[in-house]
Amino acid sequence: MSAAWIAGLSIPGIYLLAGLSMPLLLWWERRRPSAYSRRPEVLAEWRGMSTEAQAAHDNAVLDAEEAAEEAARRAGQRAVEDAARTNALYRP
Known part of the structure; x- marks a missing residue:
């Protein structure tokens, strides 16, 4: 089987x-x-919620966003620390 034949069938x-x-x-x-x-x-379901329920939902979403940002920041910081540690091992 040639590569042209395979490409001729797989791409289409x-x-x-x-x-x-x-x-x-x-x-x-x-x-x-x-x-x-x-x-x-x-939208009707959202408008049907009480003001307190809407506020609680909004606060939960904002809290989840802050937690995700903090986790990403920590993961990035950890990656930089790991890279620095690896670099120190191989390039003293």
Whole structure:
């Protein structure tokens, strides 16, 4: 089997698979949006919540964001420390 024959079948196959899977992916995104939705039923559910529940939700989201930022900062700092330690071992 030559490389040209494999490329001649695999590249159109990839395009065909992508084209056939796109309607499925769009349907899935429409049913379960990955971003904030402006659909009327989602907004109605949010507006139906009490002010206290909305505030609690907002505070929980902000707390989770701060925790994620702190974890990323610590991971970055740890990576720099590990790199410095490795560098010190091999380049004294």
